[in-house]
Amino acid sequence: MSTQHTIAFQGVPGAYSHLSCQAFCPEWKAVAYESFSGMLRAVQVGECDAAMVPVENSTAGRVADIHRLLPNSGLHIVSEHFQPVNHQLLGVKGAKLSDIKEAHSHEQGLAQCREKLEMLGITPIIHSDTAGAARDVAKWGEPTKAAIASKLASDIYGLEVLMDEITDMSVNTTRFLVMKKQMQVPDISLEPAHCTFVFSLRSVPAALYKALGGFATNGINLTKIESYMSGDQMQAAQFYIDCEGHIEQKNMQHALEELKFYCLPDAVHILGCYPSSPHRHKPR
Known part of the structure; x- marks a missing residue:
């Protein structure tokens, strides 16, 4: 007898994260948690197999605070899901x-x-x-x-x-990351992939420009870059990037080597390499 898989979400039954769980993995049991940290901890300690993590909305922008939790969560992105939001x-x-x-x-x-x-x-x-x-x-x-x-x-x-349909915009979509304890790198030959990194730079002039130059010279398209302050002193900025490509591709490895050169020691966190959602390839 097989055990039903479980996926954690933040909120209460009926939340859009709950809808996303039903759409992405309808055969899994969705389990509600009050906070983002509680949701992530459920996966860390083995209460749930995965977490459905909202990161950004096409109308309202990024979901506050979640980026600060991801680098130290010990979890990895294994997939992404775009959920239409019909308020x-x-x-x-x-x-x-x-x-x-x-x-x-x-x-x-x-x-x-x-x-x-x-x-x-x-x-x-x-x-x-x-x-x-x-x-x-x-x-x-x-x-x-x-x-x-x-x-x-x-x-x-x-x-x-x-x-x-009380939403201001006719198209309103929230992007979710599906996260697990173990990294699951997709087959490099099967489908387009995305990678997500979080990093902190050394305090040198033009460090960000130079660090990202490796992605440009290696032909890697960045689909998202965000900065946010880390720590109580409000002095060290961290950066979050999504990019097209597979972690095993040579050009991605070269870009990462250049990125690490301009970063603090052990300050580049690979959050995941995962299949690009079909939503990205729909005609706009």
């Missing part, structure tokens, strides 16, 4: 759109619906997550309060859809 305004049974004075949701959800909320004269109220907001709106039972969450959340918590 709906949810209220209690019998409520009307004209009744709503407050909309409760995660700060990312509110940011993705800011213009619509202003147009409707609804006050945004930050909640810890979208599905948790739906759960609480159902518990409060007040017709003036609504949640911005998924259709799955409305089904789970018995809410009515007062407005479908």
